Amino acid sequence: MKKERKIQLVTDDFIEPPGEELTGEQAEIDALLRAVADDCSAKIDFEGIKQRAVESAKAKKAKRGRLRRAIGYGMVAAASLVVGLFVWQAVKGMNERVPNGDAVDAQAAERNDDGLTKHDPIADVKVYVGTVSEAEYTAFPETADEFFPENLPETMKKRVDTDAVRTSATGTDTKGGSLDYVCTVEKGCAKGLEVGEACSEKTGEDLWYYWQINENHYLKVRFTGFDQEDAEAMFKSLADRITMQQKDR
Amino acid sequence: MSGSSFDKIYSDYSRLVYWAAYRVVAQNETAEDITQQVFERAYLNMDKLGPMADSQIKSWLYRVATNLALDHVRHQKHETLSDEPVGAEIADTEPLPEEELLKKKRMEAVRKAIEQLDETNRTIITLHYFSEMTVNEISEKTGISPGTIKSRLVRARSLLADMLKAEAAEE
Structure with a gap:
């Protein structure tokens, strides 16, 4: 009966069979080469390289840890804000009901003394953190294409006037009605707004939005031919875009 | 870790x-x-x-x-690569004993000779002696069979020996 021998590998490394022993000239050159290689290698500051490698790696690890923590805190803060806003909106909605259960006219309740519809700043700034500093504002003329909401109908034809920081778009809706969008950056203060606040007003067919982006400038946006819900969504998209672009710079 | x-x-x-x-x-x-x-x-x-x-x-x-x-x-494609030879060192300013000096000269000669080898032989010499790789590891990295690697090592050593003899004869 054939006896089977079990061969067990001790390591994963291939164990080379012993080579031929070098003699004469081959042995001499072999020894010389080893000496040269050892001599060259001895001159290299391997300890220094190791130290720098470890220090650099540790610094990178620490930086990644800080970034992960910052992202974590940011996400918790953002989630808390969103939850808080939902709760606030729900409470606000409840408080607007009259005792017999009918809802009041939301627009009438929100009109200020000038007859303008004033949105609560917290509700409007929830996505666009609120301000663009003067230093950041100087970059605006270079980024005029930021002044279009992401959800603006694609069929609308866009125009940009960087000298005046004015963007506009025109088009038609599915029923053939005209659609118009204009966005400008104006100097001064709008409608008594605080920095970061926004408000809206309706005059005829036009829906106007004003956003006090810093102490000296405000954004003025007009939507014509859009219903209020769509206009509001586009304004928030626009503000979100501007704020995120500024933060990314 | x-x-x-x-x-x-x-x-x-x-x-x-x-x-x-x-x-x-x-x-x-x-x-x-x-x-x-x-x-x-x-x-x-x-x-x-x-x-x-x-x-x-x-x-x-x-x-x-x-x-x-x-x-x-x-x-660095568009920049001129340095022609620094293998293991080039900063010149010693201290005078060396004769034996040390001879040894240093011989090693320098070997270094220069390695630089004169063709790329394949130089690679094999560098990987075997400087990177301390085995024949099989060199074979794996270069795609050349172990037998050929061994032959090339023998050939490269012979070439280096000839170059050193030629240089010694010139002196």
């Missing part, structure tokens, strides 16, 4: 990595930078490297070193 594990890897393979990089970039300082980058990555990936077999770690280090060196060369 245990500190000793990284230390062992560094101790065992720093020379391999340095000369693998040097083979491509032919500059001491750049080879040192690349060596540093390789071991920085090794340190950051010790959770993956630690459990690996020695041969896998060696392969990984060699591959990273070569890739970083090639990236460097690509970026």
